[in-house]
Amino acid sequence: MRYVSTRGQAPILDFQGATLAGLASDGGLYVPEAWPRFSPAEIAAMAGLPYVEVAVRVCRPFTGDCLDEAALRAIFTTAYGRFAHAAVVPLKQLDHRHFLAEIFHGPTLAFKDIALQALGLVFERFLGASGQHVTVIGATSGDTGSAAIDALAGRAGVEVYMLHPHGRVSAVQRRQMTTVLDGNIHNIAIEGNFDDAQALVKAMFNDAAFAGRFPLAAVNSINWARLMFQIVYYFTTALSLGAPHRAVAYAVPTGNFGDVFAGYVAAQMGLPIERLVVATNENDILHRALSAGDYSQGVVRPTDAPSMDIQVSSNFERLLFDLAGRDGAGLAARMAEFEATKQLRLPDDQRAAAARLFTSARVDSAEMADTMRWALAQTGELLDPHTAIGLAAARRQTETAAARRDPGTAPMITLATAHPAKFPAAVAAATGITPALPARLADLMSRPERYDVAPAQLQAIEAYIAQRARPR
Ligand SMILES: *Cc1c(COP(=O)(O)O)cnc(C)c1O
Secondary structure (H helix, E strand, C coil): CEEEEECCCCCEEEEHHHHHHCECCCCCCEECCCCCCHHHHHCCCCCCCCHHHHHHHHHHHHHCCCHHHHHHHHHHHHHHHCCCCCCCCCCCEECCEEEECCCCCCCCEECCHHHHHHHHHHHHHHHHHCCCCCEEECCCHHHHHHHHHHHHHCCCCEEEEEEEEEECHHHHHHHHHHHHCCCCCCEEEEEEHHHHHHHHHHHHHHHHHHHHCCCEEEECCCHHHHHHHHHHHHHHHHHHCCCCCEEEEEEECCCCCCCHHHHHHHHHCCCCCCEEEEECCCCHHHHHHHHHHHHECCCCCCCCCCHCEEEEECCHHHHHHHHCCCCCHHHHHHHHHHHHHHHHECCHHHHHHHCCCCCECCHHHHHHHHHHHHHHHHCCCCCCCHHHHHHHHHHHHHHHHHHHHCCCCEEEEEEEEECCCCCHHHHHHHCCCCCCCCCCHCHHHHCCCCCCCEEEHHHHHHHHHHHHHCCC
């Protein structure tokens, strides 16, 4: 499998090259040259297999000569062996139509573990074989950082510089990052919001002098391999509910458009997905884009679902690339205009094409809290704020369909993206119940922390990293 940049200028790479590069050198994102496709019989043959085996089959077409079946199996066995649930991603029924796919049973209690536990092992394998080292730089609204740090702490050949918005991640999220004291882990709290942190990371990649001195690597969802690992749970959950013989629908709490893009890829690969509901909080750039063609950057408003407090959704570029017929040069021009004006219009034909698979909903904090109370009262489930936003959007979608006398048959699966104990204050405010951390994290709030605070300025961050990182 070969990987091309959405902006058409960067070198074409294999899976290893795309994984280690992260962001493409032309500012674009790597995508497979073509989507592999399974026949219904091939999908049916995955039914009933353990998660690791489905993961091997789903990921194998993407890895070419870089990771064979045995290598993938070894990586997934180790990565998902650390999960707290034997199913890895258990499916829970809420009512006749609605299900939750709990993708949060990894070490740091959010779904980012599914990709990053595997990615950490892939990095180590690729670097160990070539004797290289990498400087991972990342921006996090909370969950990516903790998952990346857990996955990469102490790994040979990898240094991590993780930027989080100072004071805008929950105490549990911050401590999951800052209490990891391994020498290869560096936490930097940026005086700004998540978009500022993400812009700094992109700027470092695009600074040729800086990128020339350090072998930069990315673990944000701009890294293709992360999205690839996330395709797997769309397959396992759809198979559990009858795919390929029955279609399913998903509601996905969305920020950077990574998780839901993995669902889009699953659909391209032949999984019968009737609908993907993109759920946003008040930071609704994706809802505006999909419902009205208005992809324009607003001002980030902090909410109780901080991992979705995003007004530039990096991975949306991957969808735009497909919607515009994979014209890299054309997309490069549009993205340059977006970067200059912070506005991009989705032409009507592209919006209509997207609407065949995607709908969207903006869920405010009152509806989020109502949904948490509904789930607790009706099903006994305590939801985290992100999951509640997904479920609110899911229920709105099925109610709209019912009102249109379009009963639909597809079960609606909401991706439960975080454990409620990761966001105890918001859960307690809505439900009156403070969720307890699982035993393996019970002493988190008393562990010592280490991090530095820095201004959201490129020079300051580059200087910080240059003082510490190992050059090429
Ligand atoms: C990262 C995250 C999201 C958003 O996922 P994207 O891939 O950025 O769209 C939603 N919920 C939680 C809990 C997250 O950590």
